[in-house]
Amino acid sequence: MADEVKLYGVAGSPFVCRVKIALNLKEIKHEFVVEDLSNKSAHLIKYNPVHKQIPVLVHNGNPVSESLVIVEYIDDAWKGVPVLPQDAHEKARARFWAKFVDDKCIPAVFMAIGSHGQEQAVAEAHDQLQFLENELKDKKFFGGDSINLVDISAVFLAFWLGAAEEALGIKIVTKDKFPNLTKWSDNCINCQAVKDSLPPRDDLVSFFKMRFGKA
Structure with missing residues (x-):
C-alpha cells in the first residue's frame, strides 16, 4: 500500500519550499494542499494546534510541523538521496x-x-x-x-x-x-x-x- 503524503502550505513560502525540496530529492509523490492564511482550514489547525502555521506534512495520517523538523523527518522516513550527513x-x-x-x-x-x-x-x-x-x-x-x-x-x-x-x-x-x-x-x-x-x-x-x- 502506497504512503499517503499531504503537504499543507502556500506556494510562495520559503519554509514550504524547504519541504518540497526534500520531497523532490526523495522522489516522494505527495498532494499539495493550498492553505488560505487569512482563513486557515480546520485541518491545519487540527494538525498544528500549537502554532497554527504552515508547513505541515501529514504522512499516513500523522502530522509533522516546523519546516526543518519536517525535512529531517523525511530524511528518516524514506530512503534515497540523504538530506543529512551520515557522520x-x-x-x-x-x-x-x-x-x-x-x-x-x-x-x-x-x-x-x-x-x-x-x-x-x-x-x-x-x-x-x-x-x-x-x-x-x-x-x-x-x-x-x-x-x-x-x-x-x-x-x-x-x-x-x-x-x-x-x-x-x-x-x-x-x-x-x-x-x-x-x-x-x-x-x-x-x-x-x-x-x-x-x-x-x-x-x-x-x-x-x-x-x-x-x-
Missing part, C-alpha cells in the same frame, strides 16, 4: 548551520529588506552572511557536491532575496563582497530538486513590491 559530527554541523540560518541570517536579511537597504541594517545582515560565506569556502554546496540540510534551510537567501532586491531596487548581496554565496545561489536554484520546488519569481517580486514598496 555524527558532520550531521551536528549541518544542524548548527541550519539553525544559524533561521535564527540569525533570515531575520537580519529581512530587516535589511524591510529598511529598503538602510546602511546599518545591511551591515548587520552582512555580519551574519559573512559566516556563511566563510563556511562555504570553495564548495559547490554547503553539503559539498550535493545539497544538504543547510542548503535547503538557506533557500530563502538563494531565491527570495534576489526577488526582493529586484522589487525594491536595492542590493544586499553583491558578487564582490560575497563571491561564494553568489556562486552557491546560482548552483542551488539550478539544482533540479530545488528548481522544481520554487514559486514563480514574478509572483515573489510582486509580493515584495506590495509588502515593502514605497508609496
Whole structure:
C-alpha cells in the first residue's frame, strides 16, 4: 500500500519550499494542499494546534510541523538521496548551520529588506552572511557536491532575496563582497530538486513590491 503524503502550505513560502525540496530529492509523490492564511482550514489547525502555521506534512495520517523538523523527518522516513550527513559530527554541523540560518541570517536579511537597504541594517545582515560565506569556502554546496540540510534551510537567501532586491531596487548581496554565496545561489536554484520546488519569481517580486514598496 502506497504512503499517503499531504503537504499543507502556500506556494510562495520559503519554509514550504524547504519541504518540497526534500520531497523532490526523495522522489516522494505527495498532494499539495493550498492553505488560505487569512482563513486557515480546520485541518491545519487540527494538525498544528500549537502554532497554527504552515508547513505541515501529514504522512499516513500523522502530522509533522516546523519546516526543518519536517525535512529531517523525511530524511528518516524514506530512503534515497540523504538530506543529512551520515557522520555524527558532520550531521551536528549541518544542524548548527541550519539553525544559524533561521535564527540569525533570515531575520537580519529581512530587516535589511524591510529598511529598503538602510546602511546599518545591511551591515548587520552582512555580519551574519559573512559566516556563511566563510563556511562555504570553495564548495559547490554547503553539503559539498550535493545539497544538504543547510542548503535547503538557506533557500530563502538563494531565491527570495534576489526577488526582493529586484522589487525594491536595492542590493544586499553583491558578487564582490560575497563571491561564494553568489556562486552557491546560482548552483542551488539550478539544482533540479530545488528548481522544481520554487514559486514563480514574478509572483515573489510582486509580493515584495506590495509588502515593502514605497508609496
